[in-house]
Amino acid sequence: MPVLNETHNPDLRCWISSANRATCDFPIQNLPFAEFRRKNTAEAFRGGVAIGDQIIDLAAAKGLFSGEAAVGLSACAEPTLNHFMSLGASVWSALRLALSRALREAATEQKALEKCLVPQDEAEYSLPCQIGDYTDFYTSIFHATRVGSLFRPDNPLLPNYKWVPIGYHGRSSSIDVSGQTFRRPQGQLKAPDAEAPSLNSCKRLDYELEVGIYIGKGNALGEPIALDETDQHVFGYCLFNDWSARDIQAWEYQPLGPFLAKNFASTVSPWIVTNEALLPYRTEFKRDAADPQPLAYLASAKNTQQGALDIKLEVLLQTQQMRAQNQAATALSESNFVYSYWTVAQMVAHHTVNGCNLRPGDFFGSGTQSGPDEEQGGSMLELSQGGKKSIQLPNGEQRTFLEDGDTVVMRGYCQQSDGVRIGFGEVSSTVLPAHESAHD
Amino acid sequence: MPVLNETHNPDLRCWISSANRATCDFPIQNLPFAEFRRKNTAEAFRGGVAIGDQIIDLAAAKGLFSGEAAVGLSACAEPTLNHFMSLGASVWSALRLALSRALREAATEQKALEKCLVPQDEAEYSLPCQIGDYTDFYTSIFHATRVGSLFRPDNPLLPNYKWVPIGYHGRSSSIDVSGQTFRRPQGQLKAPDAEAPSLNSCKRLDYELEVGIYIGKGNALGEPIALDETDQHVFGYCLFNDWSARDIQAWEYQPLGPFLAKNFASTVSPWIVTNEALLPYRTEFKRDAADPQPLAYLASAKNTQQGALDIKLEVLLQTQQMRAQNQAATALSESNFVYSYWTVAQMVAHHTVNGCNLRPGDFFGSGTQSGPDEEQGGSMLELSQGGKKSIQLPNGEQRTFLEDGDTVVMRGYCQQSDGVRIGFGEVSSTVLPAHESAHD
Numbered sequence: 001m002p003v004l005n006e007t008h009n010p011d012l013r014c015w016i017s018s019a020n021r022a023t024c025d026f027p028i029q030n031l032p033f034a035e036f037r038r039k040n041t042a043e044a045f046r047g048g049v050a051i052g053d054q055i056i057d058l059a060a061a062k063g064l065f066s067g068e069a070a071v072g073l074s075a076c077a078e079p080t081l082n083h084f085m086s087l088g089a090s091v092w093s094a095l096r097l098a099l100s101r102a103l104r105e106a107a108t109e110q111k112a113l114e115k116c117l118v119p120q121d122e123a124e125y126s127l128p129c130q131i132g133d134y135t136d137f138y139t140s141i142f143h144a145t146r147v148g149s150l151f152r153p154d155n156p157l158l159p160n161y162k163w164v165p166i167g168y169h170g171r172s173s174s175i176d177v178s179g180q181t182f183r184r185p186q187g188q189l190k191a192p193d194a195e196a197p198s199l200n201s202c203k204r205l206d207y208e209l210e211v212g213i214y215i216g217k218g219n220a221l222g223e224p225i226a227l228d229e230t231d232q233h234v235f236g237y238c239l240f241n242d243w244s245a246r247d248i249q250a251w252e253y254q255p256l257g258p259f260l261a262k263n264f265a266s267t268v269s270p271w272i273v274t275n276e277a278l279l280p281y282r283t284e285f286k287r288d289a290a291d292p293q294p295l296a297y298l299a300s301a302k303n304t305q306q307g308a309l310d311i312k313l314e315v316l317l318q319t320q321q322m323r324a325q326n327q328a329a330t331a332l333s334e335s336n337f338v339y340s341y342w343t344v345a346q347m348v349a350h351h352t353v354n355g356c357n358l359r360p361g362d363f364f365g366s367g368t369q370s371g372p373d374e375e376q377g378g379s380m381l382e383l384s385q386g387g388k389k390s391i392q393l394p395n396g397e398q399r400t401f402l403e404d405g406d407t408v409v410m411r412g413y414c415q416q417s418d419g420v421r422i423g424f425g426e427v428s429s430t431v432l433p434a435h436e437s438a439h440d
Numbered sequence: 441m442p443v444l445n446e447t448h449n450p451d452l453r454c455w456i457s458s459a460n461r462a463t464c465d466f467p468i469q470n471l472p473f474a475e476f477r478r479k480n481t482a483e484a485f486r487g488g489v490a491i492g493d494q495i496i497d498l499a500a501a502k503g504l505f506s507g508e509a510a511v512g513l514s515a516c517a518e519p520t521l522n523h524f525m526s527l528g529a530s531v532w533s534a535l536r537l538a539l540s541r542a543l544r545e546a547a548t549e550q551k552a553l554e555k556c557l558v559p560q561d562e563a564e565y566s567l568p569c570q571i572g573d574y575t576d577f578y579t580s581i582f583h584a585t586r587v588g589s590l591f592r593p594d595n596p597l598l599p600n601y602k603w604v605p606i607g608y609h610g611r612s613s614s615i616d617v618s619g620q621t622f623r624r625p626q627g628q629l630k631a632p633d634a635e636a637p638s639l640n641s642c643k644r645l646d647y648e649l650e651v652g653i654y655i656g657k658g659n660a661l662g663e664p665i666a667l668d669e670t671d672q673h674v675f676g677y678c679l680f681n682d683w684s685a686r687d688i689q690a691w692e693y694q695p696l697g698p699f700l701a702k703n704f705a706s707t708v709s710p711w712i713v714t715n716e717a718l719l720p721y722r723t724e725f726k727r728d729a730a731d732p733q734p735l736a737y738l739a740s741a742k743n744t745q746q747g748a749l750d751i752k753l754e755v756l757l758q759t760q761q762m763r764a765q766n767q768a769a770t771a772l773s774e775s776n777f778v779y780s781y782w783t784v785a786q787m788v789a790h791h792t793v794n795g796c797n798l799r800p801g802d803f804f805g806s807g808t809q810s811g812p813d814e815e816q817g818g819s820m821l822e823l824s825q826g827g828k829k830s831i832q833l834p835n836g837e838q839r840t841f842l843e844d845g846d847t848v849v850m851r852g853y854c855q856q857s858d859g860v861r862i863g864f865g866e867v868s869s870t871v872l873p874a875h876e877s878a879h880d
Contacts, residue, residue, distance in 0.1 A: 132612060132613055133611050133612055133613050135699075136696075138696060148695070151695070152695070158694050158695060160628075160630075160637075160691055160692060160694065163628060163630075163636070163637050164628055164637075164691070164692050166692070166695075166696055166699075167696070167699050168608070168609070168696035168697045168698075168699050169608070169609040169610055169611050169699070169703065170609055171573050171609050171796065172572060172573055173572055173573050173661075173796070173797050173798065173799050173802070174661055174796055174797055176661075182661060182662060182795065183662040183795050185794035185795050186664075186793060186794060186795075187793060187794045188600075188603060188604055188735065190600075190603075196603070196732065197600075197603050197604075197735070198735065199735055199736065199737055199793070221613075221614055221616075221622060221704075221705070222622060222623040222704075222872075222875060223875070224626075224875065224877070245794070248794065251600055251604070252600060252604050252606070253695070253696075253697075254598050254600065255588070255591070255592070255598060255606075255693070255697070256576075256578060256606055256607070256608040256693075256697040256698065257608045257693075257695070257696040257697020257698075258608075258696065258697075259575075259606075259607050259608050259609065260790075260791070260793070260794040260796065263609065263794070263796045264661075264794045264795045264796050265661070265795075292636065295628065295637070295638065295639055296639065297639055350700075351700070353626060353627060353639070353700070354625035354626060354627045354642075354685070354688065354700040354703070354704045355622065355623050355625050355626075355704045355705075355875065356611065356613070356614055356700065356703045356704050357613050357614055358613065359613050362613070432662075435662060435663070435664065435795065437664070
């Protein structure tokens with residue numbers, strides 16, 4: 001297990017009572033970061049930390065701390081977290097510790113901090129940082145095998161999968177924060193038996209349940225990040241829905257990979273749970289004995305002992321009809337990031353082994369986090385077996401892929417026997433009908 | 441032919457004599473934009489326009505023009521051109537016209553502008569803008585067919601090629617301006633007969649001769665750009681070397697496309713030749729009669745009549761030994777952007793048909809621009825037939841792929857019977873040895 005500091009102590013209690021509830025995503029042990037402002041105002045976005053049902057306005061808290069914590073606090077007043085992310089793990093940790101101490105029952109900072117609180121109910125969020133480059137990985141072997149069997153029945157899992165943490169570059173311009181709505185994309189579709197493709201609105205629109213990873217401190221071009229150094233470069237984690245158009249993908253993706261099938265929208269949850277807050281949920285990275293061992297640059301004792309992360313993940317769906325009838329979103333599947341075939345440390349080390357430079361705010365998607373069981377599919381493509389099997393919803397509706405008006409919600413949290421719950425909040429976004437010019 | 445304005449008049453002469461030489465890349469009809477400062481200073485980068493062997497310092501020229509030209513001029517004082525690019529074709533055109541008039545022999549602005557000149561010899565350049573997203577296309581059917589036959593002998597040109605302007609997302613963090621040096625990448629390599637891959641320095645390092653395209657005005661998420669509207673969104677063009685590690689690529693690229701094989705370095709020329717300056721070189725977009733006609737969203741009379749661009753392209757190599765002996769770079773191949781199977785208008789329309797949003801400063805690579813003849817290959821992979829045939833250099837050296845110390849230079853220009861030469865300058869960059877930690 002990693003060395004933990006006092007911020008992880010399960011006995012800590014906060015002077016904000018909502019933070020002490022067992023079901024709360026944002027107890028004093030969490031302290032995730034976002035960029036927020038009061039809803040329906042023209043206020044500047046600034047950094048905030050979630051605690052209970054409140055946000056600490058970090059711009060308003062200016063001057064409260066000293067030393068490295070003050071350096072971090074000052075950077076968090078900016079409209080993006082990029083500068084704060086660039087300052088490195090020592091500053092992130094110092095600010096987190098100062099906040100933890102100031103939020104504990106009987107803290108002397110209570111009076112001052114009370115003036116910096118904004119209820120989460122009254123807030124809206126922006127992207128927490130400017131994402132320079134977005135890389136999507138493909139780290140669930142269960143997802144890769146199931147999807148591969150649909151795209152390439154004879155050859156589902158390619159020979160490089162167990163050696164290379166497969167990834168590719170995605171589009172950053174269309175990433176937005178929870179609450180995003182987007183039009184159903186149109187694109188070239190071609191049925192296997194059709195003579196030619198045609199332009200049509202997507203018929204096989206899907207979500208992908210992913211964990212998002214934000215890079216903090218970057219590396220210079222030409223200077224790889226070693227596997228055991230990656231904790232110095234990973235700022236934190238969020239939930240990530242990488243919307244996908246399966247029919248566009250099938251026709252366009254060879255030989256250079258997915259393009260228009262993926263770049264029309266991708267949605268992140270507003271809160272970044274820090275790498276430090278997740279240390280207690282690090283766990284053993286396991287490989288089947290029959291599988292090859294990773295190459296040396298992807299292997300270390302630390303990575304084996306604590307490379308994996310136990311994050312429970314869930315996808316829910318609320319259809320337009322359910323919304324009209326005030327029915328809550330219904331669960332589609334559950335999974336866990338611990339099933340990932342590659343660790344985050346391996347993703348960072350692999351991404352930079354060729355000298356590629358990462359910048360503060362760069363973003364990784366983990367790839368769809370499907371579990372080993374069929375019902376743990378992290379996409380509708382898997383749950384509907386490529387569209388062959390209808391998914392029955394409790395209100396009588398059915399789905400094989402998403403319909404207009406569907407809202408997809410993803411949630412995640414970490415929890416162990418000590419009862420502390422480190423939650424991610426949620427990412428929610430909604431499919432709008434295709435552009436009026438779209439062909440049908 | 442497109443409607444031309446007075447800036448294209450071949451009879452225009454400039455009061456800077458170097459601009460009137462027949463071999464000059466930057467005559468008064470060109471007026472390309474860059475971000476520059478005086479070499480070896482801590483000056484701020486600011487916009488400049490090349491004229492002859494000089495640069496007009498656009499920050500220094502503040503106040504010289506009025507109306508839309510003044511709006512453009514003011515934006516060009518910033519350390520990136522993103523704001524200027526966002527202002528749209530009317531502003532770009534107004535500033536170009538004002539500069540053209542002020543640079544003509546006997547212009548009243550001569551005295552004032554003379555104070556704004558910086559010799560190109562004394563300048564250094566930065567990236568002209570912040571590149572949000574970089575997309576690499578694959579528009580030379582000759583390159584696609586030759587490379588496809590090396591990676592997939594049985595299946596060189598995939599069935600989607602003649603329907604879809606194939607592209608994928610690349611990495612923006614490692615794009616730098618001419619003069620870039622970078623370490624030979626290391627990565628997972630696997631010989632076809634090897635049991636397992638190993639980490640090694642790249643043995644098949646290659647360049648790719650591309651045209652770069654900068655997006656000016658963007659589009660909102662969900663709002664496609666129609667084919668005949670794309671001129672309102674394309675700011676200009678440069679030369680682009682998309683460095684590639686062929687051995688890393690062969691092992692990693694399936695199923696999601698190239699990743700570490702491409703993202704360790706990419707180099708642009710400093711000057712952006714505007715879309716407007718290239719209008720006289722627009723020409724007919726041709727398809728073989730036997731090839732399918734593009735789908736409706738990729739077809740228009742305008743695109744057929746003037747979609748292609750006649751840009752002559754050249755790649756040269758200067759080895760370390762040649763440099764030591766003061767020998768100039770030697771030509772490896774010549775090609776032309778007119779061979780592209782898809783037009784820039786088609787790239788923009790296709791990229792946005794699904795609603796994907798482009799932002800000012802976003803960048804497209806055209807893909808390697810190889811011509812129909814074997815000696816017109818735009819990469820060493822093609823010229824050496826996959827490493828099977830040695831390329832003989834005039835000084836007795838040989839190459840199949842690039843060696844440490846090799847400098848690759850790319851040049852390009854447009855010229856027709858009127859004698860006007862619209863040049864791109866050059867992009868030059870140099871391979872350094874692999875990281876000291878690299879395995880061999």
